Amino acid sequence: MFKQKLKHTFTISMTLFAMQVAPQSIASDNASNASHHASQGSKYSALTIGDSAVAGAQVSTAVVAVPLVISGGLTMSAGSASVSAAESIMDSASNQPLPICEEVVIAGPPPSASL
Amino acid sequence: MRKLLFIVLAALSLKSAQVHAGSTQTGEPKFQPKEIAHFAKQVERYSAAKRAHVFIIARVGQPQDSLPKGVEFTHVALAVYSQITMANGEKKPGYAIHNLYQLHDDPAKSSLIIDYPTDFFWAVEELKAGIAIPTLAVQKQLLDAINDEVPKKVHNPRYSLIANPFNNQRQNCTEHTLNIINAALYKTTDMAQLKANTQAYFEAQSLSVSPFKLFLGSVFRDEIYKKDHKGAVNIATFTTIKNYLAKHNLLAHSAIITPDMLLNAQNSQEM
Numbered sequence: 100m101f102k103q104k105l106k107h108t109f110t111i112s113m114t115l116f117a118m119q120v121a122p123q124s125i126a127s128d129n130a131s132n133a134s135h136h137a138s139q140g141s142k143y144s145a146l147t148i149g150d151s152a153v154a155g156a157q158v159s160t161a162v163v164a165v166p167l168v169i170s171g172g173l174t175m176s177a178g179s180a181s182v183s184a185a186e187s188i189m190d191s192a193s194n195q196p197l198p199i200c201e202e203v204v205i206a207g208p209p210p211s212a213s214l
Numbered sequence: 215m216r217k218l219l220f221i222v223l224a225a226l227s228l229k230s231a232q233v234h235a236g237s238t239q240t241g242e243p244k245f246q247p248k249e250i251a252h253f254a255k256q257v258e259r260y261s262a263a264k265r266a267h268v269f270i271i272a273r274v275g276q277p278q279d280s281l282p283k284g285v286e287f288t289h290v291a292l293a294v295y296s297q298i299t300m301a302n303g304e305k306k307p308g309y310a311i312h313n314l315y316q317l318h319d320d321p322a323k324s325s326l327i328i329d330y331p332t333d334f335f336w337a338v339e340e341l342k343a344g345i346a347i348p349t350l351a352v353q354k355q356l357l358d359a360i361n362d363e364v365p366k367k368v369h370n371p372r373y374s375l376i377a378n379p380f381n382n383q384r385q386n387c388t389e390h391t392l393n394i395i396n397a398a399l400y401k402t403t404d405m406a407q408l409k410a411n412t413q414a415y416f417e418a419q420s421l422s423v424s425p426f427k428l429f430l431g432s433v434f435r436d437e438i439y440k441k442d443h444k445g446a447v448n449i450a451t452f453t454t455i456k457n458y459l460a461k462h463n464l465l466a467h468s469a470i471i472t473p474d475m476l477l478n479a480q481n482s483q484e485m
Contacts, residue, residue, distance in 0.1 A: 142336065145247040153248045156255075164296035164310030164328055168357045169267055169350070197262040197295055200306035203251040204298055206329040 139208050146203060159202040243336055253341045254331035256476050258309050264347055264467050267295045268356045270391060271311060272344035272452035273335055283422045287344050287452040289313075290388045291334070294360060298330075312365055314390040316373050321437035324373040324385065326365055343471040346456040352399065352464045359398035367403040368393035374439035376421060376428070379450040380413050383442035388450040392416065395455070399464075416458050418448035 139160070145151050146158045243250055261269060272287035281288070296310040311334045317323045335341070348356065359365075374384035379392055382405045396408050421428075428447060431438035440447065459465035469475070 139333075142247070142333070145243070146251060146332070151247040153251045156251070158251075159300040159302070159304075159306075161310070161330055162299045162301055164294070164298045164330075166294045166296050166310075166357055166360050167267065167307070168361060169354050193265070195265075196259070197265055197267070198307045199255070199258045199262045200298070200308045202300070202306060202308075203255065203332050204300070204306070204308055204330040206327075206333050207301060 139206060142205055146205070153203050157202045159204050160207040161204050162207060244339060245341060249341065250335050250338075251332045253343075253473060254335045256473075257335075257343045257345070257471050258331055260469070260471055260476065261293065261309065261345060261347070262295075266293070266345075266347040266467075267350075267353045268360070269293050269345055269347040269353075270395075270452065270455055271334070273338050274340045274342050275338055277339055284419045284453070285421075285449075285451055290344075290391050290452045290455070292356070292360075292365075292391060292394065293331075293345075294357070312360065314369065314385070314387040316375075316386075316437060321435070322373050322439070323371050324369075324387075324390075325371065326369055341473055344452045344456070344468075345471060346452070346459060346468040347466045348395075348459055348464050349466045352395075352459070355398040355401070356395065359394060364397045364403055365390070365394050368397050368405070368408065373437055374442065375435075375437050376440070376443070376447055376449055378442040378448065379416065379418055380448070381409055381442055384439050386449075388452065388455065392450045392455055392458075395459075415462070416450070417454060417461075419451045419454050421447040421449055423447070 143158060143160065146153055245253075257271075269292070270290060271293040272290045274286070275288040278286075291311050291313040293309045293311050296308065297305050298308050298310060299305050309331055310328050311330060313327050313329060313334075314324050315327050317325060335343070347353075369390060370382050370385040372384050373386060375386060377384040377386040377389045379389045385393075392412065393408060396411055397403050400407065400411060402408065428438070428440055432440040456465065456468050460468070
């Protein structure tokens, strides 16, 4: 009886100990899931409403991003034969900064959210 | 015995909940949303001023003093200069971030997700970004690789926080980024070839966490897998990738961006 109790106590102690020393220190912050995407709505609210809102910039939800590839000295939208006005200054030999939009861009909800 | 089992299970589920709360991107932001958005835009502008079309970007999601020696950032991805179509149909230029994210509800799995700088820095511990901009020639190859869907081809969804970059048993965000870089450089997605080249030229970071802690972590947390390592645990980090590029003359510029750094850079320009 005493032996069994001792065994139980030892198991609980080891479990609690293990919980404390498991390597939290290398914990990742990479998690992403449905709740991450669901939280995009609250992120939008936080950026647009109240004291925490960004001033002087529009908050926009992105639908898709197409890489702008560097091609023959010009940067063009992938798969596109046309070069927009914004892209026409993107000669790889240029020293000008690449244009960046003023909008605060955030990802939209996942496709499953539209069902 | 039943009581004992209940206590152990309850304790473990509590621990599991704590781990998830501490490891999700969905946590409450630690900074004002406008501060995060402003910092994210500053990182974009800094990179755009360097004319970076694609670069390695890193963030800090844990308190610095809780990270193992030699690990300065907790998440690494590729930032890609893109034409972004907004929900209202407008097309605007900016950076999209190509991530490998650990799944919250299945921590031993990952998926590839594109988000944007404000999303990327939303739940950071510090407003601090690591950026490593490859040479233009490497950027061109990276863009070709991205357009050829190489990130998908070199993705292994079996996740480990401490994945060994020298084999493909498990993968984390940093190893995936390294895979894309090497796939772009060598123009192959043959994993055996990529890993042979990684073994030959890449210097990983030795992880200074006690073997006992790692053992317990591998027992109690699905996302900590140690069996892909033989002996010491070596991982890829932002710094080791940056050093790899620099050593082989493939790095154009690197920086650690903080609000102070940006302020100092601004002041020195004004002087």
